[in-house]
Amino acid sequence: MRGGFFSNFIKFQIFTSVLLIYVNELYCAPLSYFGYPAPNGGDLFPMSPKGAPQPLIPFLAPSPLTPFTNSTVPKLSGVCPFNFTAAESIMGLTATDCFTAFAPYLANVVCCPQLHATLVILVGQSSRDTKLLALNETLSKQCLSDVNQVLLSQGANDDLQQICKIRASNLTEGSCPVKDVKEFETAVDTSKLLESCQKLDIVNECCSQTCQNAVSEAARNISSKLGDLTDVPQLSDIAEDCQSIVLRWLASKLNPSRAKEVIRGLSNCNINKVCPLSFPDTRHVAKKCANVISNTSMCCSAIDSYVSHLQNQSFVTNLQALNCAAALGMKLQRENVTENVYNLCHVSLKQFSVQAGTQESGCLLQSLPSDVTFDKISGITFLCDLNDNIPAPWPSALQLPASSCNKTVNIPALPAAASGEVGLHMKHHWNYLVMLLSFVLVLC
Structure with missing residues (x-):
């Protein structure tokens, strides 16, 4: 792939009639977390005797443009001074x-x-x-x-x-x-x-x-x-x-x-100044990767397993991914992991966010404010960055929060809009890929 750090984006057009969301029994939220009613009183996540989750087919969301004056609007208290119609x-x-x-x-x-x-x-x-x-x-x-x-x-x-x-x-x-x-x-x-x-x-x-x-x-x-x-x-x-x-x-x-x-x-x-992810106990990783690494395969297996659990938490922005990489790296360093295991195990920034599709392409959101869109034809849509597999930077002794303002910190190139170079958007061809549900948004 060619282009800068964020010259390639993926446009998720999530067609709710075919979207499959797989939920792992051990690490993902139960059905009630998603707020869907089960048809015929049943469970939308029927489990097989072996515990394998079945795919969820979400219902189409009501249009966000539904007028507030129609009969489906819930009865309000009548005392709140908010003007919902104007808003x-x-x-x-x-x-x-x-x-x-x-x-x-x-x-x-x-x-x-x-x-x-x-x-x-x-x-x-x-x-x-x-x-x-x-x-x-x-x-x-x-x-x-x-x-x-x-x-x-x-x-x-x-x-x-x-x-x-x-x-x-x-x-x-x-x-x-x-x-x-x-x-x-x-x-x-x-x-x-x-x-x-x-x-x-x-x-x-x-x-x-x-x-x-x-x-x-x-x-x-x-x-x-x-x-x-x-x-x-x-x-x-x-x-x-x-x-x-x-x-x-x-x-x-x-x-x-x-x-x-x-x-x-x-x-x-x-x-964008912080990493929103929580990092569970890393002792298992440290045990395999600390000091002189004797078995690279076992170390990388432990790293991959740990990072895969982080991917169940949240979509993150590109700058947040840099901070998450630094936070995990420093946590490992405190446990005597001295070698750059990100480089050794080919850990990229996009691996810190929710993964999308069978290709396990990490979805990094833009560092600028973004919104989800919805229409009855294309469903739920939001932009994700499929960067060029930028390696996660192993933190230095004096690690600063990732920022497009700090020109002295050697971090991968930032998106043009985040660094104030708006004109670059006109020079690049932005590739938009449509995710139909042959690709699966894997949340677990």
Whole structure:
């Protein structure tokens, strides 16, 4: 294959009438995790006497564009100030991003960031009428229930609160001392804030931090209402709660679509700094690979087995994959694995993400915010990067988080959009492959 690190993408067009999702008995979630009703009262995952899982054929999700006014919309509480009709497009996109079967696997990059952004937008837009940038505890519970019901009616996973760790308190002011719009606008240079964020450059923001700095400054200004916070142990919580207030104010001044782009752009700056995967005990790998490796085959078998279990967790972005490779490498180094086993065992970056198809091609998502799309013809669609088998870099003694901003770190070439070189997109031919279900999205 030719081209740069991310010059080849795969476009998943998942036709729900033929999609097969295999779930391993030992390592994958039970049926209830996917939220599908079993036909005729039976189990969608009937197990043979030997325990071999049978394929699941998911049902077609309701269209995310279903009008909120039709008879299928669940009955709402009637007391929540959210204008769901005005936010129809954002709610529909959120339901698709959090589509029932895929929500757990797209949670950290797509679904949960979009759900968080949606809640910020709903509170912000409602403040135009309420003049408040937060809900009280009672309204928070009722509004969160309403949001869940609307999303569920459009095909979203019914366990989003657990998956995305959403609580009713996320809609309140938390520990931030300001929630009144007038008080906020008195304490903050709103012109500067709006100028810095309304035209957020999604490609360069994570490096320039133009909007991030403006949000942080505004949050400090309103948190100062509490007085001297030098010795306050909950300082980080106060800062986070006040930043939520700032984002809600921004969402009240922008249309929902633009507000979504700003909030998702800011959240991705944090998402790409970390590895979202959890690493179980590596002692078995260390035992086979530590010090001088006497049996390369046994070491690589242990590495392959360990990494294959990581692939059951989540889709990750290209930058997250770099951080995951570094995190696992450093964990192994602490257990006396001194040789570059990534090179020895041909471990590539795409192996840290969910694998797609019989070719076991790892699906790396873009480092920029992305969404899932749905239509009745092609079904669920999202873009995955099939890179050129870039080897996972073995971490050095001073490992820094992967970043397209740090030009001194020797990491594989980053996607053009993430490094600010937008023009490169026009120079390359992007190859899109359609995944019909002769390819299988292997989640286990």
